[in-house]
Amino acid sequence: xxxxxxxxxxxxxxxxxxxxxxxxxxxxxxxxxxxxxxxxxxxxxxxxxxxxxxxxxxxxxxxxxxxxxxxxxxxxxxxxxxxxxxxxxxxxxxxxxxxxxxxxxxxxxxxxxxxxxxxxxxxxxxxxxxxxxxxxxxxxxxxxxxxxxxxxxxxxxxxxxxxxxxxxxxxxxxxxxxxxxxxxxxxxxxxxxxxxxxxxxxxxxxxxxxxxxxxxxxxxxxxxxxxxxxxxxxxxxxxxxxxxxxxxxxxxxxxxxxxxxxxxxxxxxxxxxxxxxxxxxxxxxxxxxxxxxxxxxxxxxxxxxxxxxxxxxxxxxxxxxxx
Numbered sequence: 001x002x003x004x005x006x007x008x009x010x011x012x013x014x015x016x017x018x019x020x021x022x023x024x025x026x027x028x029x030x031x032x033x034x035x036x037x038x039x040x041x042x043x044x045x046x047x048x049x050x051x052x053x054x055x056x057x058x059x060x061x062x063x064x065x066x067x068x069x070x071x072x073x074x075x076x077x078x079x080x081x082x083x084x085x086x087x088x089x090x091x092x093x094x095x096x097x098x099x100x101x102x103x104x105x106x107x108x109x110x111x112x113x114x115x116x117x118x119x120x121x122x123x124x125x126x127x128x129x130x131x132x133x134x135x136x137x138x139x140x141x142x143x144x145x146x147x148x149x150x151x152x153x154x155x156x157x158x159x160x161x162x163x164x165x166x167x168x169x170x171x172x173x174x175x176x177x178x179x180x181x182x183x184x185x186x187x188x189x190x191x192x193x194x195x196x197x198x199x200x201x202x203x204x205x206x207x208x209x210x211x212x213x214x215x216x217x218x219x220x221x222x223x224x225x226x227x228x229x230x231x232x233x234x235x236x237x238x239x240x241x242x243x244x245x246x247x248x249x250x251x252x253x254x255x256x257x258x259x260x261x262x263x264x265x266x267x268x269x270x271x272x273x274x275x276x277x278x279x280x281x282x283x284x285x286x287x288x289x290x291x292x293x294x295x296x297x298x299x300x301x302x303x304x305x306x307x308x309x310x311x312x313x314x315x316x317x318x319x320x321x322x323x
Contacts, residue, residue, distance in 0.1 A: 214259050
């Protein structure tokens with residue numbers, strides 16, 4: 001495939017016509033030079049030379065240059081250029097996996113981490129395409145699938161609302177349970193043999209305390225072609241009150257970043273409810289759209305037409321000899 005920077009073509013063989021353009025430029029320069037030499041050999045001036053203004057060479061050069069640009073862009077259009085555009089994805093399965101460990105009661109994010117996380121996750125689900133399957137998993141010391149993949153987004157939202165705080169943190173178990181939930185995704189009724197893309201969106205504030213390593217679970221996700229979008233949620237100054245004692249629970253970003261990197265996903269940070277909403281918006285755009293090739297012939301044909309019109313105006317200007 002013949003390529004130009006940021007552009008490719010459906011009929012690249014037609015670009016060979018561009019070789020005619022340098023030939024036309026050489027022909028024009030040869031004719032112009034011959035005409036200039038002929039004028040030099042002429043001596044004296046006629047009465048017409050005093051009546052008719054001299055032709056300005058730059059006007060002719062501009063008109064010819066615009067004509068060349070028109071030929072170039074029209075040739076590009078003839079080769080059927082294409083560009084990469086984003087279009088809504090028809091189907092996918094998304095697992096929303098949320099940490100409900102006790103550290104999520106920290107109030108460094110108002111009103112508290114878990115409440116803000118639930119609100120952001122609900123808005124995320126509400127904005128997903130209707131045909132997307134959504135599953136919901138919660139994890140603390142263990143992980144539980146609250147809703148298996150379904151297009152009933154109301155059920156997923158109800159499950160998120162029902163989440164309650166629990167002790168300990170097992171990020172790895174949350175990932176393994178999410179992968180198990182994905183295995184229960186119903187087939188595409190229009191194409192049952194195809195496997196729609198799957199993603200895990202995992203929100204946590206802490207570091208694995210029990211269960212299998214998160215890095216091991218991330219490798220399992222990578223092997224199943226399931227990227228994990230991790231969100232490290234909270235601030236370094238977070239704390240919770242345990243029996244009257246302040247216990248620091250700073251957000252730990254390193255493990256979540258490693259999970260995203262190993263699985264082929266993306267790692268995000270959010271220190272406030274507003275930032276979390278923006279992160280979910282970015283993830284939703286990434287998951288809900290797919291890049292496809294689209295022919296953009298009309299765009300280049302329009303450029304060619306514009307150059308042709310300008311060239312015609314230039315030629316008319318030369319013929320009219322405007323005062």
